[in-house]
Every structure is written in C-alpha cells, then in structure tokens.
Amino acid sequence: MTLPPELAAEERRIREVAAGYGLDFFQTVFEMVDWKEMNTVAAYGGFPIRYPHWRFGMSYDQLSKGHAYGLHRIYELVINNDPCYAYLLKGNSLVDQKLVMSHVFGHCDFFKNNLWFAPTNRRMVDELASHATRVARHVERQGFSEVESFLDSCLVLENLIDIYALYAPKKARPKPQSAEEEEAPQRAPVRFGAKGYMDRFINPPEFLDEQQKKIDEEKQRPTRFPERPERDVLLFLLEHALLKPWQRDILGMVRDEAYYFAPQMLTKIMNEGWASFWHSRIMTRDILAPSEIVDYAERHAGAMVVQPGRVNPYKIGIELFRDIEERWDKGRFGKEYDECDDRERKRKWDTGLGLGRPKLFEVRRIHNDVTFIDAFLTPEFCDDHQLFTYDFNPKTGRKEISGRGFHQVKAKLLRSLANAGQPVIEVADANFLNRGELVLRHRHDGEDLNPGYAQETLRHLQRLWGRPVHVETVMEGRKRRFSFDGKENESSDL
Amino acid sequence: MVQRIEIDHSRFKQIVRGAIRRDLKRHIANGAMIARQGAKSVSIPLPEIRLPRFTFGGEGRGGVGQGKGKPGDPIPGDPQQGEPGEAGEEAGEHALEVEVTLEELAKILGEELALPRIQPKGQRTLASEVSRYTGIRRVGPESLRHFKRTFRRALKREIAMGGFGGKGGVIVPIRDDKRYRAWKPRTLPQSNAVIVYMMDVSGSMGDEQKEIVRVEAFWLDTWLKSQYRHLETRYIVHDAEAKEVDQHTFFHLRESGGTKISSAYELCNQIIDRHYPPVDWNIYPFHFSDGDNWSGGDTARCLRLLKETVLPKVNVFCYGQVRSTYGSGQFKNDLDAAFPDDESVITSDIPDKDGIMASIRAFLGKGR
Numbered sequence: 001m002t003l004p005p006e007l008a009a010e011e012r013r014i015r016e017v018a019a020g021y022g023l024d025f026f027q028t029v030f031e032m033v034d035w036k037e038m039n040t041v042a043a044y045g046g047f048p049i050r051y052p053h054w055r056f057g058m059s060y061d062q063l064s065k066g067h068a069y070g071l072h073r074i075y076e077l078v079i080n081n082d083p084c085y086a087y088l089l090k091g092n093s094l095v096d097q098k099l100v101m102s103h104v105f106g107h108c109d110f111f112k113n114n115l116w117f118a119p120t121n122r123r124m125v126d127e128l129a130s131h132a133t134r135v136a137r138h139v140e141r142q143g144f145s146e147v148e149s150f151l152d153s154c155l156v157l158e159n160l161i162d163i164y165a166l167y168a169p170k171k172a173r174p175k176p177q178s179a180e181e182e183e184a185p186q187r188a189p190v191r192f193g194a195k196g197y198m199d200r201f202i203n204p205p206e207f208l209d210e211q212q213k214k215i216d217e218e219k220q221r222p223t224r225f226p227e228r229p230e231r232d233v234l235l236f237l238l239e240h241a242l243l244k245p246w247q248r249d250i251l252g253m254v255r256d257e258a259y260y261f262a263p264q265m266l267t268k269i270m271n272e273g274w275a276s277f278w279h280s281r282i283m284t285r286d287i288l289a290p291s292e293i294v295d296y297a298e299r300h301a302g303a304m305v306v307q308p309g310r311v312n313p314y315k316i317g318i319e320l321f322r323d324i325e326e327r328w329d330k331g332r333f334g335k336e337y338d339e340c341d342d343r344e345r346k347r348k349w350d351t352g353l354g355l356g357r358p359k360l361f362e363v364r365r366i367h368n369d370v371t372f373i374d375a376f377l378t379p380e381f382c383d384d385h386q387l388f389t390y391d392f393n394p395k396t397g398r399k400e401i402s403g404r405g406f407h408q409v410k411a412k413l414l415r416s417l418a419n420a421g422q423p424v425i426e427v428a429d430a431n432f433l434n435r436g437e438l439v440l441r442h443r444h445d446g447e448d449l450n451p452g453y454a455q456e457t458l459r460h461l462q463r464l465w466g467r468p469v470h471v472e473t474v475m476e477g478r479k480r481r482f483s484f485d486g487k488e489n490e491s492s493d494l
Numbered sequence: 495m496v497q498r499i500e501i502d503h504s505r506f507k508q509i510v511r512g513a514i515r516r517d518l519k520r521h522i523a524n525g526a527m528i529a530r531q532g533a534k535s536v537s538i539p540l541p542e543i544r545l546p547r548f549t550f551g552g553e554g555r556g557g558v559g560q561g562k563g564k565p566g567d568p569i570p571g572d573p574q575q576g577e578p579g580e581a582g583e584e585a586g587e588h589a590l591e592v593e594v595t596l597e598e599l600a601k602i603l604g605e606e607l608a609l610p611r612i613q614p615k616g617q618r619t620l621a622s623e624v625s626r627y628t629g630i631r632r633v634g635p636e637s638l639r640h641f642k643r644t645f646r647r648a649l650k651r652e653i654a655m656g657g658f659g660g661k662g663g664v665i666v667p668i669r670d671d672k673r674y675r676a677w678k679p680r681t682l683p684q685s686n687a688v689i690v691y692m693m694d695v696s697g698s699m700g701d702e703q704k705e706i707v708r709v710e711a712f713w714l715d716t717w718l719k720s721q722y723r724h725l726e727t728r729y730i731v732h733d734a735e736a737k738e739v740d741q742h743t744f745f746h747l748r749e750s751g752g753t754k755i756s757s758a759y760e761l762c763n764q765i766i767d768r769h770y771p772p773v774d775w776n777i778y779p780f781h782f783s784d785g786d787n788w789s790g791g792d793t794a795r796c797l798r799l800l801k802e803t804v805l806p807k808v809n810v811f812c813y814g815q816v817r818s819t820y821g822s823g824q825f826k827n828d829l830d831a832a833f834p835d836d837e838s839v840i841t842s843d844i845p846d847k848d849g850i851m852a853s854i855r856a857f858l859g860k861g862r
C-alpha cells in the first residue's frame with residue numbers, strides 16, 4: 001500500500017533534508033504494511049518472495065509469537081536493492097514513522113555508496129523471485145521432500161563462502177589441458193635475455209640451478225587436488241561434487257544469496273551506526289516538532305540501549321561516527337595530537353579544522369566493520385563508553401569481566417568481527433588417501449569449533465559430496481579430525 | 495490466495511509436530527513438563543529441527559561488553575550465573591526450543607491417541623472476565639507506568655516550581671506525577687468443566703505411584719483444557735478419611751493410614767452438589783489408587799455411592815489403578831464386576847510410566 005498523503009508529505013520533506021546533508025540514495029519506496037505483513041517480510045529477510053522453505057516459517061512463527069507476547073516489534077526494514085524498498089508499520093505514531101524514514105535514508109545511502117556493497121546484485125528482488133520460481137519447478141519435478149531436504153543440506157553449508165572473494169579480481173579458471181599440452185617440453189627456469197658477457201651476472205648459474213631444483217621437486221610431488229586450498233567451499237562443491245543438474249541449480253542459488261547477504265554481515269556496526277547517526281541528526285535538527293521530542297527520545301533510547309555483556313551495534317556505531325566527526329572537526333588526529341600526553345590539553349584540543357563532514361562520508365565509503373574499528377577505536381573512546389572484555393571462568397562457571405585495556409578490547413572486538421564472525425574453513429584435499437574423500441580444514445586462530453554442530457554439519461556435507469568427508473581442526477590445543485563416512489560420525493586425534 | 499508464508503509456516507508446524515509426535519511417549523513421561531503447569535505454553539527442546547553449521551563453540555568464548563564493573567565481576571544477565579557445576583557441560587548446545595501452546599500439544603496428543611472431541615454440554619453458559627486497557631489512573635504497578643504522561647506531569651511541575659529553566663537538567667518524577675494504565679474487565683460467555691481428582695495417599699502409594707498420577711493428571715488436564723475454555727480442578731486426597739487440598743499438596747502429600755475409598759466419593763459428591771450443578775457443568779471425577787480398600791463392606795458402600803449419587807451427575811467416572819508392590823488391585827475388579835456394561839465408568843490399569851498413554855486413551859477415547 002502506498003503512503004497516505006500526510007506521510008507522503010513528511011517523506012518528501014525528510015528526503016529533501018537528507019539530500020541536503022549530502023546523503024545520496026537509490027530511489028526509495030516506502031510501503032505501509034500491517035504487523036502480519038511486516039512479520040512475513042521480515043521472515044523472508046526483507047523480500048516479498050522467497051523459495052518455499054520451513055525455516056522462513058520458523059522465523060515467522062517466532063516473530064509472530066514475539067509480537068503476540070509484546071516482546072518485540074519490528075520498526076524498520078529496508079532492503080539493498082535499486083530501488084530500495086522499506087516498510088512502515090501501520091498504526092505506528094507519526095513520530096515513529098518519521099524516525100524510521102530518516103533511518104532508512106541512512107541505510108539506503110550506505111547501500112549505494114559503501115564500497116563493500118558495490119558487488120551486490122541491485123536487482124535482488126527480481127533475482128529472489130526467480131529463485132522461488134526455479135525451486136518451485138524443481139519441487140514439481142523432483143517432489144517436495146526431496147527438494148526440501150536437499151535445500152536443508154545446502155543451507156547448513158551456507159556460511160562456507162569466501163566473503164572477501166567478492167572484492168578480488170575474478171580468478172581465471174585454468175582451461176582443461178589437452179593431451180598435447182601435457183606432453184609439452186619440460187619447463188625450464190626462466191632466462192632473461194642478455195648479451196653474452198653479461199649473461200653470467202643477469203642469469204647467475206647458482207640461481208638457475210636452484211630454480212631447476214624447485215621445478216624438479218614440484219614434479220616429484222604428488223599432484224594435489226585442489227592445487228591450492230579453496231576458501232569458497234560452495235563453489236568447489238558446485239564445480240566438483242557429483243550433483244544432478246537440479247541440485248547444482250539449488251546449490252548455486254543458495255551460494256548467490258549467501259554472497260548477497262555477506263556485505264551486511266561485514267558492515268553491521270557501520271550500517272546501523274550510519275543510519276542512526278543520520279536519523280538522530282535529521283530528526284533533532286530539522287524534522288521534530290517540539291511536542292514530539294519526548295516520544296522520539298524514548299524510541300531512540302530504546303534502540304541505543306546497552307545490555308550488559310553485549311555490544312549494541314547501533315550504539316557503538318553511532319558513537320564512533322559522532323566521535324570521528326568531532327575529531328576531524330577539531331583536528332584531533334595526526335602526529336602532533338598523538339604525541340601530546342597532556343590529558344587536559346587533549347581534552348580541549350580544537351584547531352577549528354572543520355573536516356568532520358567530509359571525513360564521515362569518506363569513512364562510510366571505504367570502510368567495513370573490521371577496518372572501521374581498527375582505524376577509529378581510540379583509548380579515549382573505550383574509556384568514555386566503558387568497554388570491557390569478558391571471558392568464561394571455568395572455576396566459577398560464569399562469564400566474568402577480564403579487563404578494560406584498550407588493546408585487549410580492540411583485539412577481542414576485531415576477532416569477533418573477522419570473517420563476519422564465521423570460522424575460516426577451506427577445502428584442503430578432495431582426494432584424501434587417494435579415495436576421493438573430502439577434507440576441509442579449519443584455520444584455527446584460537447577459538448575451537450562447536451564439536452556437536454561440526455559432526456552434524458558433516459552429515460549434510462557428505463550428502464553433497466557422496467564420499468566420506470572430514471574436517472580438521474584443533475580442539476583444546478590438540479589437532480583433531482572429525483569424520484563422517486555416510487553411516488557413522490567419528491573423531492580422531494591427528 | 496494462500497500466502498506463501500502460510501505454506502512455510504504450516505510446513506514448519508508440521509515438522510515440529512512430527513518431531514514431538516515421534517517422541518510423544520518420552521515427552522509425556524517427562525515430569526519436567528509439569529513444572530510449567532499453569533503456563534499457557536511449554537517449551538520443548540527439539541535439537542533435530544535446527545540447521546547445524548560450522549560455528550564457534552559456545553561457553554569458552556569471551557567477548558566485548560559495555561557497562562560498569564571491575565575485573566572479576568560476573569556479567570549481569572549471564573544466564574549461566576549461579577550454576578557453576580553444570581556450566582561447562584553443555585558448551586554451545588543451545589538446542590532449539592519450540593514454544594508450543596498447551597492447546598497445540600493437546601491436539602497432537604489427541605491425534606496420536608485418536609481421541610475424539612468431547613461434545614460440550616452447553617445447556618447454559620457462564621460468564622468469565624477478560625481485562626482490557628482502557629484508561630489512565632494515578633496508582634498502579636510500575637510495569638504499567640505510562641512513560642510519556644508521567645514525564646509530562648513531572649516536567650509541568652518542575653516548570654511551575656521554577657526548577658527547570660529550559661536549559662537542560664534532570665527531571666525526576668515524584669509520586670504525584672506518576673500515571674498508570676488502567677484496565678476494565680469485560681465478560682465473555684464460556685462453557686464449563688470441572689475435574690475432581692481423587693488420590694489414595696495411604697501407605698502403599700509410593701513416590702513412583704504419585705509421580706505417575708501427577709503426570710497423567712497433567713495430560714488429562716491439558717486435553718480437557720483444549721476442549722473447554724474454562725476448566726476448574728478440585729483435588730481430594732484420602733486414606734481412611736478424605737479431605738480437599740490444593741494442587742501442590744495433592745502431588746506431594748504422603749500419609750500412611752488405612753484406606754477407605756468411600757470417604758473420597760462422599761466428599762466428591764458433596765463438592766459437586768455444593769458448587770457444580772450438573773445442568774451447567776461437565777463433571778469429570780478421576781480416581782487413582784493402588785486398588786487396596788479397607789474392607790469389602792466399604793467397597794460395597796463405594797459402589798452404592800457411585801450408582802446412586804455420583805454417576806447420574808457426571809459425564810464419566812474414571813478409575814485408574816496404579817500398580818504398586820503392596821496393593822492387592824482388587825478394587826478395579828470389583829468396579830468392573832459392578833458396572834459391566836456401563837459406559838460412564840471407565841477403569842484402567844497403569845503398570846508404569848509407559849502405561850500412561852494407554853490409560854489416557856482409555857479414559858478419553860470415548861469422548862464423553
């Protein structure tokens with residue numbers, strides 16, 4: 001349903017104010033929905049149409065119950081698409097609707113301009129609708145339960161993608177070699193062209209020998225498959241698992257969707273922080289009527305609330321953006337500022353530089369959460385916002401505050417954000433023991449996998465691969481391999 | 495057109511039901527479920543429904559938080575707090591817990607046991623009350639405080655007193671400023687049922703027998719609640735004497751006297767006469783015992799009481815005999831002999847926890 005006239009007028013006003021601040025967004029379409037429609041759209045991740053699957057039903061169930069018990073309420077929902085679609089809940093007060101609209105324009109600007117969103121498909125609404133049609137067709141031909149259980153398996157593996165591959169140049173896949181090429185003359189070390197008398201210096205014999213040895217060694221080594229570890233496990237399965245065409249099609253869709261949603265995982269803090277920064281600025285400076293201040297403040301505070309032991313991305317994000325604006329407005333950065341150790345002077349530091357606004361827009365353009373925290377989290381900020389680290393204490397059986405040191409906090413925060421909070425897992429060997437068994441390797445960096453989940457996940461992986469599958473990881477300091485051979489789960493020390 | 499989400503939703507519910515159903519016997523025998531008695535819904539852990547994935551293991555993980563506190567302080571709101579013994583065990587095994595309303599559960603139970611819907615009596619309906627928020631008042635619990643109105647009152651007062659110059663400052667509402675939401679009751683018509691549970695608590699009924707009664711009573715309760723919008727329960731315990739008790743006592747009391755079943759039936763009859771005229775009420779007396787009665791004379795008295803006073807008033811009279819080491823189990827035989835063809839008397843034998851399902855089916859399968 002389109003907006004009623006009074007909301008449409010507000011929408012125009014907010015859009016103009018936002019654009020006046022320099023926000024630059026795709027055309028943004030607001031839809032009025034009732035709470036049932038809102039829950040539906042939210043269950044589908046913001047989209048009107050998805051393929052049929054019970055997990056959407058599950059989130060719908062949870063959302064509806066949460067709504068019925070008054071536990072939570074969805075205020076804003078916006079999707080990265082051109083045009084952007086955003087949903088407003090019917091029956092919300094006018095000030096809520098204005099707040100949501102201001103917030104949404106922040107998100108839309110972020111979707112359009114943040115570099116990490118650049119590779120995403122801006123026609124995702126259409127794409128997902130087409131996925132739905134394709135899955136429906138497979139259901140007709142293969143039967144419902146067949147397709148459903150295959151989808152289950154694909155979704156289990158959904159996080160095994162190489163998030164950063166989106167931003168690397170496309171790897172050229174080596175063409176299959178013809179027999180002739182394989183028989184081609186042996187590789188020799190590269191010789192640079194040189195005049196006779198210089199040859200000894202430009203191509204020193206020791207170096208050539210060394211190169212020759214390396215080439216020989218390489219020939220001796222049994223060929224590995226894949227040659228290099230592959231981070232995009234789903235791609236590897238697409239290309240090398242023995243799948244039927246319909247299965248390949250479904251796996252491909254799940255992978256496409258995973259890549260579409262990946263940038264949102266990479267920029268949770270920034271995206272919410274940016275949108276909150278702008279709704280706060282637009283509302284308080286331009287839009288609010290005096291009588292609306294209390295309602296607005298209550299709602300805003302509700303979104304920014306900090307639960308102990310958790311970091312609220314809205315709160316951290318908005319405060320970091322405000323901090324950046326202030327620092328660049330007052331020239332609080334650079335060598336001179338960093339080297340000043342007079343606290344009082346630092347507190348009053350103001351060179352009148354006034355670069356806050358341009359800096360903000362630069363930051364929203366080039367950073368993701370990891371680089372954002374890395375570059376802009378300061379010791380002062382940690383102090384002001386009472387950040388701490390916590391750890392599980394096995395002696396008392398509870399989580400306890402372990403410190404407030406800046407480096408500690410920063411390291412922990414970065415770790416939780418790295419690879420969007422997912423373990424790094426790659427295909428290490430697809431011909432393990434020369435029996436076509438698949439070995440994944442978890443690049444362990446201090447945190448163990450959940451063993452129960454790992455075992456269950458292997459069962460799904462095995463369905464796709466067909467042969468026995470393994471994952472190598474480290475549990476409590478010891479190397480460990482979990483396996484599933486199609487019948488039983490096993491685990492063994494390495 | 496059916497909405498897509500409804501298809502997904504019903505498929506999800508179907509999966510949940512399937513999972514519950516596969517394990518219904520275990521869920522039913524699980525006494526922990528009864529801890530939720532009185533709640534509208536129960537959570538059932540269904541680990542097989544979640545989609546697993548490679549993910550970091552739970553408990554050992556630290557993280558970053560925000561707030562006050564010094565090193566060594568526990569994180570507020572950490573659910574693990576206070577149970578140090580168990581914390582390490584279930585690392586990260588956050589099994590999916592599905593909230594199922596008791597009605598849904600009863601429906602599943604009904605499908606599995608092929609229980610018929612009980613026909614409501616429905617000669618007359620009684621009214622019940624529902625609350626609706628309609629206005630504002632000056633007293634009430636803090637959870638119902640109306641934030642905006644309270645704030646406005648406080649602000650007005652501060653300004654009137656000249657304490658707030660519009661330049662900022664903190665507004666602290668005092669008692670007089672506070673406003674609360676108010677509600678009004680509304681009446682709704684309903685049909686009614688009452689269950690009278692009677693239990694033998696003589697020396698021969700052990701903890702195990704009581705547990706069986708407890709679990710069975712819970713499921714009977716759940717099923718009947720799904721059939722009637724308003725369900726009352728009364729509890730009677732008896733050894734040589736009968737008395738009415740509350741629910742907690744009913745399930746925990748342990749006496750050790752002789753057994754005079756007739757005392758319970760007399761009391762049951764009195765309660766019905768006093769509070770539940772059969773024209774308006776569906777009445778279900780359930781009696782659980784190990785079948786050991788004091789004397790043949792008392793048994794004869796019981797049979798007479800049933801035939802002449804109780805049976806004409808009730809929908810059905812159910813007798814469940816829990817097997818115990820000491821009981822003779824004679825009473826069930828006597829009942830069966832006295833009412834061979836009477837459909838309004840149902841007896842059943844409950845050998846152990848696994849017998850609960852069969853017993854429920856026997857009691858409720860007739861749909862009276």
